[in-house]
Amino acid sequence: MKTLVVLLDGVGDLVSDELGEKTPLEYAYTPNLDRIASLGETGMMVPYHLGIPVGTDFAHYLLLGYPEEKFPGRSIIEALAHGVPLNKNHIYMVTSWASVIKTEDYEIQTRYLMDLPKEDSLELSMTIPASFNSSQFNWQFTTDGHGLLEIAGENLSTEISDPDAIYPLGCVLQSEPYNTQDHRAKTTSDLINSFMKEMYHRLKDHPINIKRKKQGMEPANFLLPKWAGKPGRLPSFHEENGMRGEIIGASTSIRGIAQLFKMRYTPYQYFEEGVKKALSSPYEYIHLHTKDTDQAGHTKDPFAKVKVLEKIDPLLAPILDYALNEDILLIVTGDHTTPSIGPMIHSGDPVPIAFLGKHLRTDDVRCFNERSCAKGSIRMTGKDFIPIILNFHSKSLFHHFRVGGRKSKYLPDKFNKL
Numbered sequence: 001m002k003t004l005v006v007l008l009d010g011v012g013d014l015v016s017d018e019l020g021e022k023t024p025l026e027y028a029y030t031p032n033l034d035r036i037a038s039l040g041e042t043g044m045m046v047p048y049h050l051g052i053p054v055g056t057d058f059a060h061y062l063l064l065g066y067p068e069e070k071f072p073g074r075s076i077i078e079a080l081a082h083g084v085p086l087n088k089n090h091i092y093m094v095t096s097w098a099s100v101i102k103t104e105d106y107e108i109q110t111r112y113l114m115d116l117p118k119e120d121s122l123e124l125s126m127t128i129p130a131s132f133n134s135s136q137f138n139w140q141f142t143t144d145g146h147g148l149l150e151i152a153g154e155n156l157s158t159e160i161s162d163p164d165a166i167y168p169l170g171c172v173l174q175s176e177p178y179n180t181q182d183h184r185a186k187t188t189s190d191l192i193n194s195f196m197k198e199m200y201h202r203l204k205d206h207p208i209n210i211k212r213k214k215q216g217m218e219p220a221n222f223l224l225p226k227w228a229g230k231p232g233r234l235p236s237f238h239e240e241n242g243m244r245g246e247i248i249g250a251s252t253s254i255r256g257i258a259q260l261f262k263m264r265y266t267p268y269q270y271f272e273e274g275v276k277k278a279l280s281s282p283y284e285y286i287h288l289h290t291k292d293t294d295q296a297g298h299t300k301d302p303f304a305k306v307k308v309l310e311k312i313d314p315l316l317a318p319i320l321d322y323a324l325n326e327d328i329l330l331i332v333t334g335d336h337t338t339p340s341i342g343p344m345i346h347s348g349d350p351v352p353i354a355f356l357g358k359h360l361r362t363d364d365v366r367c368f369n370e371r372s373c374a375k376g377s378i379r380m381t382g383k384d385f386i387p388i389i390l391n392f393h394s395k396s397l398f399h400h401f402r403v404g405g406r407k408s409k410y411l412p413d414k415f416n417k418l
């Protein structure tokens with residue numbers, strides 16, 4: 001039993017004037033993707049709910065078979081991606097060194113300073129108080145202008161809103177209890193609000209910022225936090241889904257996702273190398289991921305996405321050959337839609353999906369794109385992904401059958417005998 005997934009991050013898109021009312025997938029010359037669609041069973045997948053945009057982390061969390069209510073938060077995935085040790089009783093937030101102008105508000109000039117060298121980042125971090133308002137703070141550098149803030153204390157909660165809205169709202173937002181009346185959320189948001197003000201006070205005249213201003217650069221005078229999260233215990237991918245899984249990827253967030261589910265993570269430098277690694281993988285579930293499609297969408301140039309798709313497509317030829325000659329299930333899809341037009345970062349549209357394997361109900365779809373696959377036979381959400389794979393391999397457990405003391409999607413190979 002083997003499943004090979006080609007995950008084109010953010011591959012879904014919208015039609016644009018530039019491409020003559022086509023989506024990048026419709027416009028691009030992609031004979032291999034089209035062949036997979038024409039030989040396989042196709043359809044559309046709603047990553048979460050129709051109309052609700054999701055990020056790669058949450059979309060993958062659902063795709064890989066985990067319940068939404070146990071999602072630990074993006075900060076935990078970031079921490080795992082960067083090898084930050086986690087304490088189950090502490091709260092973690094992703095932070096960025098930002099530049100603000102203090103008026104009545106803290107007006108954001110730059111959300112994160114890409115030009116801040118790591119050594120300056122570390123130097124500025126020395127101003128973070130180890131102890132503040134009865135809580136302990138510890139900060140670690142992760143990448144570029146970003147870091148991870150660990151907070152330890154009594155009565156803390158992750159149910160708080162983000163001071164960094166990401167959307168260009170122009171100013172730092174107040175942290176507030178999020179969807180809860182819990183007093184711990186109020187305690188935590190008050191703590192974060194006081195901490196941000198204290199940090200501004202400590203950073204505004206820091207020698208690094210005086211130097212940056214003299215050099216005509218923006219001062220790194222604000223530590224902007226978001227995505228409060230707490231590590232929880234999640235079963236491994238193997239335990240949850242009954243398959244030994246490997247993720248082959250080239251981005252830090254995907255490495256964090258592999259760590260979260262205790263899957264093997266194999267990095268690649270070039271996609272061709274990733275394809276080779278996927279073809280020789282001994283794992284039962286192989287997830288070959290590329291971020292290039294998503295990044296091309298973020299440029300807001302539909303032609304950039306077309307170019308990336310046309311670069312990836314020929315590299316999929318050996319995967320198609322392999323799927324036609326071996327008894328495996330090949331799946332090609334995306335985790336969400338990254339529109340290459342309009343203001344949305346990601347959008348809540350469904351993505352095309354194609355399954356290629358023995359005994360599937362092949363449909364009449366001939367091309368791998370949003371509108372062709374919409375004529376295919378499958379309608380599914382991200383949560384259906386693992387059950388469909390287990391079903392294909394005849395590993396699904398009949399609903400309502402209680403085998404062993406824990407609800408399972410698959411027939412467990414270990415059980416207690418009387």
Ligand SMILES: [Zn+2]
Binds near residue numbers: 010294295298346
């Ligand atoms: Zn994206």
